Amino acid sequence: MAAAAGVKKIIIDTDPGIDDAMAIFLALRSPEVEVIGLTTIYGNVYTTLATRNALHLLEVADRTDIPVAEGSHLTITKGTKLRIADFVHGADGLGNQNFPPPQGKPIDMSAPDFLIEQANLYPGKVTVVALGPLTNVALAIQQDPSFIKNIGQIVLLGGAFAVNGNVNPAAEANIFGDPDAADIVFTSGADILAVGINVTHQVVLTDADRDKLASSTGIFAQYLCKILDVYFNYHHEAYSTKGVYLHDPTAMLAAINPSLITYTEGAVRVQTNGITRGLTLLYNKQKRFAEITEWTDQPSVKVAVTVDAPAVVKLVMERLMD
Numbered sequence: 001m002a003a004a005a006g007v008k009k010i011i012i013d014t015d016p017g018i019d020d021a022m023a024i025f026l027a028l029r030s031p032e033v034e035v036i037g038l039t040t041i042y043g044n045v046y047t048t049l050a051t052r053n054a055l056h057l058l059e060v061a062d063r064t065d066i067p068v069a070e071g072s073h074l075t076i077t078k079g080t081k082l083r084i085a086d087f088v089h090g091a092d093g094l095g096n097q098n099f100p101p102p103q104g105k106p107i108d109m110s111a112p113d114f115l116i117e118q119a120n121l122y123p124g125k126v127t128v129v130a131l132g133p134l135t136n137v138a139l140a141i142q143q144d145p146s147f148i149k150n151i152g153q154i155v156l157l158g159g160a161f162a163v164n165g166n167v168n169p170a171a172e173a174n175i176f177g178d179p180d181a182a183d184i185v186f187t188s189g190a191d192i193l194a195v196g197i198n199v200t201h202q203v204v205l206t207d208a209d210r211d212k213l214a215s216s217t218g219i220f221a222q223y224l225c226k227i228l229d230v231y232f233n234y235h236h237e238a239y240s241t242k243g244v245y246l247h248d249p250t251a252m253l254a255a256i257n258p259s260l261i262t263y264t265e266g267a268v269r270v271q272t273n274g275i276t277r278g279l280t281l282l283y284n285k286q287k288r289f290a291e292i293t294e295w296t297d298q299p300s301v302k303v304a305v306t307v308d309a310p311a312v313v314k315l316v317m318e319r320l321m322d
């Protein structure tokens with residue numbers, strides 16, 4: 001599909017994942033962006049299954065023209081003990097539906113190499129929307145010193161800024177998945193917008209919204225209603241909210257239309273060990289500390305603070321029911 005001028009090119013780094021599936025479909029239904037690739041990562045599922053699910057979702061959407069590049073199977077420190085959130089998304093990552101295996105295959109290039117290639121090809125024009133742990137993005141930063149200047153923006157779903165996490169009171173799942181990678185990304189100097197669960201927990205798709213989705217004949221609405229049960233059940237058990245949090249769709253819409261959120265700026269560091277491993281801490285730079293520390297001269301990133309939640313839910317509903 002040829003892209004019109006002014007359309008933002010995006011690469012979705014993803015661990016599908018039920019809310020990832022929603023975010024991917026949302027991007028495919030958004031005229032403001034052109035999805036130029038998916039890269040895969042562990043998180044909600046292992047990387048091999050994330051790749052399979054990414055290919056499957058593109059087949060459901062009839063968009064097999066979009067390449068899928070497989071990402072890292074290990075953390076950036078070569079850790080093999082991964083925390084996989086199959087209890088949120090089902091063993092298959094997509095609501096235990098036993099979908100047939102996809103026909104397609106990933107391209108013959110790793111996710112970090114694909115990110116670097118596309119950033120070089122369209123300098124300043126590509127947005128990475130990172131919906132899982134940040135290993136692939138950190139590897140791209142390490143492998144190519146010009147990546148941080150060639151990449152347009154990195155919009156990431158991650159962190160719990162001044163609120164409790166969702167893995168434990170300290171940490172949000174994507175940052176907890178690879179805290180070392182997250183710290184590399186936050187301190188890289190790239191143009192970064194972090195959308196944390198302090199924001200996404202304000203965006204709830206209610207049981208009534210789901211019923212409305214179910215009444216739509218749109219292919220995405222029909223497909224999502226099949227896989228959403230597991231995600232709703234998990235939320236009913238784990239939270240007292242009457243509905244599910246729209247983490248990945250909110251980050252996707254923040255990338256598509258930044259006016260849906262407001263943000264603050266400052267340096268972000270990630271705790272990489274101890275009981276607060278995965279904690280994200282924002283330094284607002286309002287005090288000039290005399291002492292030289294790990295915070296001194298760190299670049300500023302954008303951290304989302306408010307969201308127009310009704311507008312986000314409305315867009316999600318409209319575009320997925322279309």
Ligand SMILES: O=c1[nH]cnc2c1ncn2[C@@H]1O[C@H](CO)[C@@H](O)[C@H]1O
Nearest residue numbers: 019085088166167172173174247248
């Ligand atoms: O309770 C949870 N534990 C682990 N992962 C979760 C939980 N809830 C949602 N997610 C997944 O992690 C990201 C947001 O942190 C989202 O991508 C969501 O799918």
